[in-house]
Structures are given as C-alpha cells and as structure tokens.
Amino acid sequence: MPRFSVIVPAYQVQAYLHECLESVLSQSFPDLELIAVDDASPDACGDIIDEFAARDARVRPVHLPTNRGLGPARNAGMSRATGDYLVFLDGDDTLTPDALRTVADRLKETGGPDVLVYDYARTYWTGDTVRNQAAARLAEEGPAPFRLADRPELLHLLMVAWNKTCRREFVERHGFTFPPGLYEDTPWTYPVLMRAESIATLDRVCVHYRQRRRGSILGTPGEGHLDVFAQYDRVFAFLDSDPELDRWRPVLYRRMADHLAVVFSRRDRLPRGVRAEFLCRARTQLRRHRVPGARAPLPVRLRHGLIRLGLHRTYRVLRLASAGCRRLLGLTAGMLRAVRSGVLRLHYRTQRLLPVRADRALFAVRHDRGHGGDPGALEEAFRSVVPHIRTAWAVAPGLRHAVPPGPRRVVPGTAAWFTELARAKYLVRDAPFDPRLVKRRGQVLVQTQGGTPLGHAGLDLQERPAAAGDTDFAALLRDVDRWDHVLSANRHSTLTWLRVHPGTYSVVECGQPRTDVFLRATAADTVRQRELLGVPADSVAILYAPARRDHRRGQRFPLDLERLARRLGPRFVVLARGDTGAGVRPGDWTVPRAARVVDVTAHPNLPGLCLASDVLVTDYAPLMVDYAVLDRPIVLHTGDHQAYEAARGLYVDLRAVAPGPAARDEDELVGLFASGRWCDTHAAGLRAAFRERFCPWDDGRAAERAVRRIVLGESEPLPVTPLARRRPAPAATPRALQVTVPAPATLGPPTGTPLPVGTAPAPPRGAAAVDAPAGPVPHALRPRPIVPDRP
Template sequence: MPRFSVIVPAFRVQAYLHACLDSVLDQSFKDYEIIVVDDCSPDACGPIADEYARRDPRVTALHLPRNSGLGPARNAGMERATGDYLIFLDGDDTLLPEALRTIADRLGATGDPDVLMYDYARTYWSGRSVRNVLAHRLDEAGPASFRLADRPELLQLLMVVWNKAYRRAFVEAEGFAFPPGYYEDTPWTYPVLMSAGSIAVLDAVCVSYRQRRRGNILSTTSEKHFDIFDQYDRVFAFVDARPELSVWRPVLFRRMLDHFCAVYASRDRLPHPSRAAFFRRATASCRRYRTPGAPAPRRARLRHGLMRLGARRTYRALAASRRIGDGARRGAAALRRAVRGAALQAHYRIQLRLPLRPRDAVFAAHGGGGYACGPAAIEAKARELVPGLRTMWICRPVDAHTVPTATRRLTPGTFAYWSALARSAYLVNNVGFDRRLVKRRGQILLQTHRGTPLRTVGTDLLDRPAAAGRTDFEQLLRDVDKWDFALSANPHTTLVRERAYPSAYTTLEYGSPRNDVYHRTGPADVARLRETLGIPAGTTALLHAPEHRDYRRVQRPALDLERLIRVLGPRFVILDRAPRGRGGGGSRTRTVTTHPRIIDVTGHPSLETLALASDALLTDYSSLMFDYVNLDRPVILHLDDIEAYEAARGTYFDITAFPPGVVARSQDELFDIFATDHWRGSRSAQLRAAFRARFCPYDDGNAAERVVRRVFLGERDGLPLPVPPSARRAVVPAQHHQAGARVARG
C-alpha cells in the first residue's frame, strides 16, 4: 500500500500534462502511485498517460468511455486508489520539488489526520508566481491537529480539492464522492472539512496553480455557471441530513453569498442575456437557505442584502457607482503622486544649484534598509574621526530604530532626502542610490559593495538571464560612472569587480569595514548577544544562512532542519536565517517550525550580530563565509545543487576545491559530517586558515579607519598598516568546545 495516491484527471491539457506528471515522478519521496484519468479527452492526453504508464509501474492510465467532467473523473481515480492518502492534482498544475516529502513529514508529525491542508502559488503564463494571499491562515502554531470548529477561519481559503491530502479510509467511511458539474469542489470540500475528526495544516507551498490565459472552464462564458446553485443545494442537503452540523449554516450561507456575488461580478463567466436569470436564481437560493449569524464587512453586507431582496437594479447601480468611485479615488491618488513627484524633482533641481555642504555625509545600505554592513561601520568611524561631520542615514521608517541617535534619519522620497542627496559632499552606499541622482562636481561617492564575490556580479551577468532578472545594464553602468571610490577586501575582489563594474573609479583595497566588529568584540559582549537572541547557556549555536536561488521562482528550503537538530542533539540550537531575494527581504517559502531549538532570525537587522552569537556557520554560496572566517569558527558548506547553481548564477572559482571548511554534497552526507564531528576537526581548521589567509589579508579591525582617513580626511600616507594575521585577536566564542567532544546522535 503506497503512502499517496495522486489522482490526475486529464481533459484537454496535453500541453501541460508532461510537466504535471514529471513534477510527481521527480519527487525525492517515492512511496506513491499516480492514477491518470483520461476523461475521453479529444487531444493527446490519453496517449501521454499510456506512455508514462509504460515507463513507470507506479503510473496507471485509466480511460473513461465518455467525457464525464472533473468530478466523475476524480471518482474513477478514487475507485482505483490504494494509498493511505488521496492527493488530487489537476492536469495543468504541478507539485513543487520536495512537496510529497514535506506533506509526508507533516502527516507523520501531526498523527495522520483525516485532512491536511497545504498552500499553493498561482503561476502565470509569464512565469510570475504569487503565493496565496491568505497563507497566514495556515499558521502551524497551536495544536498539531484539530477540528474545524477550532479554526473556522480555514473556510476562508479557496475551496478547492487540490490543496489538501485526504486519508482514504476517512473518505471511504464517509462515502464522499464528487458530483458532476462546474463547481464540483464545493459540495466536496465543505462536507469533508465539517466532517473531519482531525485536520492539520502545512505552511508550505506544495502546488503550482497554473493560471491559463484561455481554456480554464471557470473563465469560460457559459450558462453552465448556473451549476453553482445545484452544488450549494447539495451542501445544504448534506448539512440538513446531519443535525450536528447545523452550527455551520450561518457560515455556509455567508460563503454562498460571497460566491454568488463573485460569479455575478465576473465579466467573463455569464452571458449578458443570462445575468438577470442568474440574479433571480441567487435570490431564490438566498431566501431558501437564509441563516444569519456570520459577520461580514459592511460592503459585503450591503451586496448580500440587495441580492437577498432581489434588487438587481440597485445592485448594479451600487456596483457601477463603486467602480466610478474607485476609479476617481485611484485617479486622485495618482494625481497627488504626480504633483508631489513633480514638486520633489523641482525642489531637487533647486537644491542642486545651491552650494555643497562640505561636512554633510549621506549613508545607506541594502536599498534603504536599517543601519548595517560596511556603510554603518564607516559612518560610526567617520563620526569618531572627522571633526564637525554631520551624518545622515537613508532608511524606511520601520528601520529607523536601528540608526544611532547621533545620526539624522532620512525617509526615502521626502524633501529632506532630496536636499541631502543634492547638497551633501559625501555619499556612501553598498548598493546604489536613486537612479535620478545627479552627481555634482565636488561630491564624493563611495561604493562599499557587500562582501567578497563568490557569485557572478555586475556585467558578468549579461549572459545569465536567470540571475540578472530585469537588470538594466545601461543604467548599471551609468551608476558605476558616478563612483569615485570602491572598496575591496582582497586582491580577488579587486580583480573581479574592476572587470564586472568597468569605470574610472579608484579601488581602495583596504579590507572589509563590516568585519571590523569581529576583531573588536569581547567574550562578554558575545555572551550578551547570545542572551538577547534566546540562545540557552551552554549550548552550541549553528547559524544556518543559505543563499537565494536565482533559478527558482519559488524559494524552498534545501535542508530538513528538524531532522538536523535531532542529529545534532540536545546541546545545539540552530539560528535559521532565510536568504534575501532581489527585493532585499527574506523570500523563502518554507514550513514554519515550532521546534524549540530552531530560532528564526530572518528578520534580525544585523548579520554581524548573528555571526558573533553563533559557534559555527552552515551555508552554501553566501558571501558571509568570507567574513565569518575572521572569527576562526567552523564553516560547513551544504552544496547539494552546485551544478544547477553554477549553470544559473555561476561562481568565480570552484568553492569545492578551495572551501573554508568541510563540504557536504547531500543532506545525508551533511548529517554524517555532524554526527562524526568532522565539521570542527583538524581538517576543518586547516581549510579555514588557508581561506582566511587568501581572502582576509586586511581584515584586522582597522578597515573602516583606513577608509575614513583616505576618503573623508584625504590622507594618502600614514594609514594604519594591516595587522599581521598572527597578531590579530579573534573573538572567543561564548560556548567553549571541549576537544574531542562528539555530537549526540538524535
């Protein structure tokens, strides 16, 4: 008996069926069967199903004698199913990689509930993927499994069949089956959820829900959409037959009204001559099943009331006035934005004609984020060394608390912001300023970058479209031409960036200012940082910081952290930090863990703090590894997808040939490295020392001072010489490791 029976109805989806079936067969979890139900499709769906059945014994091709519709096709698949759980997947949708593994793990962790609900992302023809906007309803906090009465808000999710796994024994015991019709999911989903003795949720995207430009039956203009009334008749008949479910009538009534309004409002579902008849049928259903008691927003209450009263003309007038009002509000808002934008630019042009302020300096990091990275280290040292310097930091209001009180905060897009950009003598950033910035004669722009490049950057991305995204390379070069100075941590960085960012700026190979803190922080400070992060005393903290994957539109975790923490044992905690996407924020789609020894630090503003508080780093392609070796603490690389990463993004050298620590090419190999303690053995120390010698020749705690003296004070001679590596002081970890200690096996 397989764990899963994946039922795939197929009708006129020949262009998508290969991808659908491949998405299942490529899963790392292999305990499943696939039942492809050819609903007498006039295209090649049947032969495609037969082809897959010949190639793989787990695939069964079932051919129906006549076209019956989605519901009966699913019923036919259920009759042949033998798995513990039923999973329905439409023939034009796909499972995400590791979806079945994630679902299986969650089922095991929640005691095999009757129903497991998981998330999906809408995928458009352009390749854009958008996660369900109600994903927060799948929060895994609280009991592992529950009844619907404990979390009725789950009924607000899209009532479809394919975002759930159903225990087959439960389905058979209750006698659930799909009716024919367009809206066959409705009389299945509501009864299943109301009847389930146990429900669990999984906060992870498992299904890619394809949004077809044409061909989706729900976007087809037809009177078949009147089927929605028959389907809700079935739902209420089910409830009426079970008096214990009568408490759900108000909620069902509210959801039915919402559904009727949505269908009626859609311009591409109902033929125009049929709209009046649809409204009359909706009114009749409302009167028949009216059960008040479920709260609704004010606008929805008005629509519901008009539909219940049959006031179609008033309903139409209300909808028209709302469209006009919404359009007017949007127009007014656009006009206000345009007027303000023009005023800001006029203000900026005036400011550009005023004298520079020679003691003003503007700093920013990560596109307007908080006080961080190289610019923060330089700003602090500049305030210390440069007499009379007035510093300003560009950041969003939400990050203002991270900026020192002695530094003025600038909100992007304000008059003060444009004044500062126009008149400050010094501009410092680790990415780029607004593209409309006019570089004035006498202004000095310092580009600090973000660490040592392992991954391909700048114009080297020209032939890597997956990684380049929508990069405007002409604009990039215009921005580079504004640089006066660019920082470099080592000779490797200098050679790479002068080629990837070609222009006439001066490279300052002075080390990385953001790493100064690693050489100036004492054990007592580290202990305090660990305490603020909630790291228990006496434990070993592993910082998990993977990199963003350019070749994936939906980010997913490559590592089972809950399994890893079991391998590590009770004396370990994991600080889990999601990767930054192109937008600068954590963009990973993942299962939210409630494990007490896995601490989510994705939103923490300071990567340096996380590094200082940890005892070892687990990463893949992140430039953090170049900084972290300054701490002389173990680095472990998990490179299970290096071929795909190299093909999509590319790297400047083979990290497996010259790594900062031990390398694992698979999850099992990584677990073995931890279980045998190789992660912090003598070989790890040797690799780390060689890596540090090559990439940290100037990281001695004085990089920011060298930069400030050169850029702000104009000193060329007498800059602090790099401290020899043998004389540098490494921060002592708060958790001392005993030689020969072994990781407890979980």
C-alpha cells in the same frame, strides 16, 4: 496496501499532465499508487497515462468511455483506490518535492487523523509563485488532532479537495462522493470537515496550483457556472440531515453569499446573457437558505441584501460607482504626486546653488533598508574619527527605527533628503547612486560595493545574460564616472573592481568595514543575539545562506530545510537566510514553519546573525568572506556548481581555495556534521588559508583606515594586526555538546549512534586513516552525554 492513493483526473491537460504525473512518481516517499483517470479526453492525455503505466507499475490507468466531468472522474479513481489515504491532484497541478514524505510524517505524528489539511502556492504562467494568503490558519500550534469546532477557521480556506488528504476508510464509511458539474469541491469539502472526528494541519506548501493564462475550467465563460446553486443546495441538504450541524449554517450562508458575489463579479465566468438569470437565481437561493441574525460587516450585509432582493441593477450601479471612485482617487493622487515631484525638483535646483558643506556626510545602503553594512560601519567611524562632520542617514519611512541615535534620519525623496544630496560633501553608498543626483564640484562619492566578488560583476555580466537581467550597462558606466573612492577588502577585490568598473576613481584597500564588529563583540553579545532569535543555549546554530540563482525565475533554498533539520537532530537549529538582492520576488525563499528552522531572510542585522551562529553553510555567497573573519567553521554545499558557473560565472575556484569542507548533496552535508569533519583540524587549515588570502586587513579597524584615507588624506594606513593575534567574538557553542545525526553508512556511524563534535569516525577496515584532530579537543567542544528525546 500502499500508504497513499493519488487520484489524478485528466481532461485536456496534455501540456501539463507529464509534469503532474512526474511530480508524484518522483516523490521521496515511494509507498503510493497513482490512479490516473482519462476522462475521455480528446487530446493525448490517455496516451500519456498509458506511457507512464508501462514505465512504472505504481501507475493504474483508468479510461472512461465518455466524458463525465471532474467529480465523477474522481469517483472512478476512488472506487479503485486501495491506499490508506486518498490524495487528490488536478492534472495541471503538481506536488512539491518531498510533499508525501512530509504528509506521512505529519500523519504519524498526529496519530492518523481522518483529514489532514495542508497548504498550497499558486504558480503563474509568468513564473511567479505566491503562497496561499490564508496560510496562518494552518498553524500547527495547539493540540492535534482536533475537531472542526476547535478550529472553525478552516472553513474559510479554499474549497478544494486537493489541499487535504482523507482516510479512505473514513470516506467509504460516510459514503462521500463528488457530484457532477462545476464547483464539485464545495459539497465535498464542507461535509468532510464537519464529519471528521479528527483533523490535523500541515503548515507546508505541498501543492503548486497552476494559474493558466487561458483554458482553465473556471476561467471559461458558460452556463456551467450556474451549477454553483445546485452544489450549495447539496451542502444545505447535508445540514438538514443532522440537527447537530445547524451550528454551521450561519458560516456556510455567508460563505455561499460571498461565493455567489465572486462568481457574478468575475467577467471571465458569466456570459452577458446569463448574468440576469444568475442574479435571479441568487436571489432565490439566498432567500431560501437565509439565516436571520447572521453577523457580517456592513459592506458584506449590503452586498448580500442587494443580491437577496434581486436588485441587480442597483448592485451593478454601486459596483460601477465604486470603481469610478477608485479611478478618480487614483487620478487625483497621480496629479498630487506630479505636483510634489515638480516642487522637489525645484527645491533641489535651489539647494545646488548654495555652497557644498564640508561638515556634512550622507550615508545609505541598497534599497534604503536601514542602518548597516559597510556604509553603517563608516558612518560610525565618521562620528568617532572626524566628529566635526555631521552625518545623515537615508532610510525608508518604515525603517527609521532601525537607525541608531547619532545620525540625522532623512527619508529618500523628501525635501530634507534633496538638501543633503545637494550640499553634503561626502556621499557614501553600497549600491548605484540615485540617478537624480547631480554631482557637484567638491563632492566626494564613496562606493563601498557589496563584498568580495566571487561571482562575475560589472561589465563581465555582459557575457552572462541570465545574471545581468535588465542591467543598463551605460547607466552603470555613468555611475562609475561619478565615483571618487571605491572600498576594497583585499587584493583580489581591487584587481576585480578596477577591471569590471573601469573609471578614474581611487581604490581604498582597507578591509571590510562591516566586519569590524566581529573583532569588537564579546561573548555576551553572542549570547544576546542568540536569545533574540530564540536559539537554545545547548544547540548548534547553522546559518544557511545560499546565493541567488540567476538562472531561475523564482528563488528557493537548494536544501529541504525541514528534512535537513530532522536528519541533523534536536541539537541543531537552522537559521535560513535567502539573498534579498535585486530580482527577488514575493514568495521567493519560502521557509517551512518547522521545528528548529528559523526564517531570518528579513532579519535586518546580518552581523548579528553571524555572531549568533556556530557555523555557516553556503555555496557561492560573498558572506563566506565576512564570516571567515569570525574564524568559525564554514561548510560549502555546491551541488549545482556547473549550472551556477554557467549562469553567473566565478572568479574564484572554491573547490581549490575553499574556506572549509564541501558537500555535493544533502547526504554528504549530513555526513560532514555526523563525522565532525565540519570543525576538525583539516577544516581549520582550509579556513586559515582562506583568511590569509581574503581577510588580510580585517582586524577591526577597516572603517577607521578608510575614513583616515578619504577624509584626512593619510597615505600611510594604520598597522595591521597579524591573523594569529586577532581575537574575534567567541562562538556560543556550549562547553559540552554531543550530537546524534543519522548519517549515511559510508560517512559515519549507524543511525542514532552518538558521536562527539570534533571527533572523526574510525575508518572502515582496509581503508586509509583520515586526518584526526591533533592535540586535545578544545574545551568548548568536549562531549557530554545527552538524554534521548521522548517519543
């Protein structure tokens, strides 16, 4: 008896069925049977199912003699199911990787409930992926399992069968089946949730719900949409069968009224000749099942009342009037914006007639996301080294609180911002300057760049269309021609910037100003940052920050963060941070709401994240150069090296000059942490060579060097503190830490065997001995026994 019976009905989905079935059979949890039902599809669906059945014994093909519809096709699959739990999946949708393993773990964790509800994300034909907006209702907080009365908000989720798995014995005992016709999920979802003695939730995307451009069932106009009335009649007949279910009648009445309003307002569902009949039947439906006194907001009650009274012309007039008002407001707002823009352009022209002020400096970072980065460090150095220069900071309206006291806050696009843009002598930014900027004689433009270039940048992207995207290289060169100074962290950066950004500017090779904080911070600062993130004091915090993949439409973490945290064990916390640069879309870098996984993608203080962590796991991100200044362990995870190099290109062969040990897949990565090789002497040697090559100037005074060179004109830089004498902020790794990591047999001890951090496992018999840490283990890494977690 398999754990899951995955039922996939197929009708005219030949273009998507292969991907759907493959997403099931490639699951990391193999204990399943796949019941693929060919609903007499006129295309090649039946042949595709037979091909998969011949390839994999877990596939059980079912061919129906005539087309019966989605509901009866699912029933045919259920009648042949033998698994503990039923999983429904439409033929054009897919399961996410490791979805069934996560579902199985949650079922075991919650004691095998009757129903488990999980989340989904809509995947559009454009490549965008957007998670369900009601995901908060699936929070795993509180007792589990529970009954519907404890979490009634589940009734407001999408009424579908494929966002939940149901115990087969529970379904058979109550005789649940799908009715014929459209909207067949409605009389299934509500009764199943109401009858379930135990329900649990899983706050993770397990299904990708495909949004087809054309051809979906609900997006095809026709009289079949009138089936919605019969489906709700079945729901209310179910309520009538048990007086104890009357408590749900007001909720279902409102859900029905809202659903009918949605169907009527969608132009892709009801043909013109059916709309009047639909409203007439909707009026009868709402009158028949009306619940007096049901609470609802006034606009909702008005909409329901108009439909119930059959005032379809009034309803249509009000909808048209509402749309007209929105259109009028939009035109008015557009005119006001045009007038405001003209006034601001005139103001900017006027300000450019006034002299440039040598005591003013304007700073900004990419996308105006607050105070930080190299411009933030330079702004602080301006106030300490040349205090006579008044600084201003350009920041988006919602992030003004992120700017510390000292600089004047100006919002881009306002009159104050245009004034600073026109009259400030020093303009500092880590991204292209605003195209509206007209550089004046006497103004000094300082470009700080975005860190040490490891991947191709500038004009080199002309040969990398995937990475270049919609880059306007002519505009890039116009911006380069305005630069006066470019900051560089090391010789590699200097040579790269001069080549990929050809211009007449001068390169100020002084280090990375944003890393100065690492040399000034104390142990108390590290502890405070960990407390702000909620990292336990006895945990190893892993900052996982992969680079953006230019060859992908959507961005996702290469590692399964929830599974990684589970395999590493309770002593590790993963701080997941995705690249928020250009091209990132809503829904990218989805982080599961899982124990010991913290989403820090939107965290405004990247140096604070580095201080809070004990080790960095990355691949090709320039952050590794910043992190090397901290002299803390760095681990590389480069499983897709060839694909990344083909799309973006690399200046540095990280396999030859890696800042630490490298892993190609998840097993090797877990093995590095299990064996202690992530922080042994070999890793320290790699990191030391990397620091010597890429961090020669980063001794805590990089910003001061840049200000003295750019503002004061000093040609001799400040003396550099040798690497051996630098004292970065200490890590917060507890004095006694012992981890238990289930590692592969070839990479460490058997699963569950405690292994002290910093200690290498004994080599297999007959194998060469690996390098072991020389000398005593540092006091901060000495092991202590841990108490196993309670079951």
